[in-house]
Amino acid sequence: MIPMTLLLAASGWKAEPWLDRFRRLAPALKVVTLADTYDPAEIRYAATWKPPVGLLATLPNLKAIINLGAGVDALLTDATLPDVPLARVVDPDLTSRMRDYVVLHVLYHHRRMDLVAAAQREHRWLSIDQPAPGEVRVGILGYGHLGAAAAAALAGLGFDVAGWSRSPRSEAGPIPVFSGAEGLSTFLARSDILVALLPLTPETRGILNRDLFRQLPRDGVLGGAVLINAGRGGLQVEADILAALDEGALLAASLDVFDKEPLGPESPLWSHPRIVITPHNAADSDPEALAGFVVEQVRRVDAGLPLENLVDRRLGY
């Protein structure tokens, strides 16, 4: 009998701790990595993070791909990707980490911690008026699972929050959610702090550009608009962020993601006094939660059930 094998193909990750977890969670499941010798015909499931292009097309009996992150943009650039169900991880741990990152950076800019830190370096007691959170309009660009969690936490802290999503929401909640191209301008015009949590798709690549920044309000209580990008580096045009900071379309930014990672030491983003750089750690995945999600999907496939968090390849998320 050919075993029902899981191939773990996660670039840059150490395999051994993952194999340990899978052994613990599903002792009967055979798991191999790219370093092992295996028969391509035995691979039924692939757990992937940026696998080599073309790899998955070599597996004739593949039944499901489970992507070990929320963004599937890297995977979908592989033109040979087999047409089997593809799931992406959504787990409460990842959601809460992303929510906490967004809350931290919204509060950081709300409290003008850039100015406070600069004053501290000069041993200077800085008196600034502190607007109330209710005077600050936060816009969540990309109102999916993560965006809704961040919005709820920010609304709980008193901020005036709205969201934007590609398609209209089926049910209305307490947070107003704009949608579509026609809703975008209205949404941007009321976003003192813009939080980008969009997936990277052909439609969203480069969406955080100068034209968009110019639609943000300059007359808010913070004295300008703030960008927080915790989505994907490909969403942003880095030169346009610097230009927007110079011309006043942006007041400040927190960036967790970049077109090329790690961000090279030559990047001018590092030394801009109003940019906060974080090293793509807004939402580190908890390996325990990820491994559990993978094992659960394997069980679902075996039981003839659909995958959870199935990706719509046409939409790209």
Add this chain to the structure above:
Amino acid sequence: MIPMTLLLAASGWKAEPWLDRFRRLAPALKVVTLADTYDPAEIRYAATWKPPVGLLATLPNLKAIINLGAGVDALLTDATLPDVPLARVVDPDLTSRMRDYVVLHVLYHHRRMDLVAAAQREHRWLSIDQPAPGEVRVGILGYGHLGAAAAAALAGLGFDVAGWSRSPRSEAGPIPVFSGAEGLSTFLARSDILVALLPLTPETRGILNRDLFRQLPRDGVLGGAVLINAGRGGLQVEADILAALDEGALLAASLDVFDKEPLGPESPLWSHPRIVITPHNAADSDPEALAGFVVEQVRRVDAGLPLENLVDRRLGY
């Protein structure tokens, strides 16, 4: 007829915007300031922030004092303070600002933003393990109205929160609250991040000292204990904070309050790489809310009702 006059005695505040607000909120109320000529016998109510020592004792018909901040320690040092009901401001705006300050600084240290910012200055991509919020134990020292609001928000973000209050809580809530001297050691031993929100009283002066810091855990997931003081400067022994950072009893600190404010440029606190200094703006009071509170207390006194948020002078808060 002698008018029922309100004396506004708020050191360092511009009077005119306040007089405007009072005129708008209570057009019939006569309001004077220390710059005006007034008959001491006409003053029935005093709205104060650090008034001159001895001033209130000169008002023979004073019926109530309304303190324009949450802390009454400055007022209670006046040995001549007349024995009339004394209220301190508690308003939702002030509570939410304090809560947001605590959330910001807990997340800041949880995310090791000191290390992230240092790496940014060196154009260095920093890889650090990010513990989940549930692995971080936050302790709210001073579990009153403000402390409970901060605790609820932090618990909502996934932190493992406990509180400590002087006397046992009458009703149990979802957050464990330790109390008394015997509860303090247990509370400190489980506080990876200690948030001080105590009132300043003879009992609490200097409580944030080396002995206390040495009771904090060193084996938490952050690699050491963090102090956030958003209460009163008199709670802390500043030399002991520096010593505790040096000996490892403290990993980092955020300080909003100081023994002498503004903090002088010669203070060694400014330049310590693991101290965040904020200029006593954790919870700036919203003048609209404060003025409304004062007018409401005047109305209550006139109607024979007790003041809201009455201070127990024996306890000092």
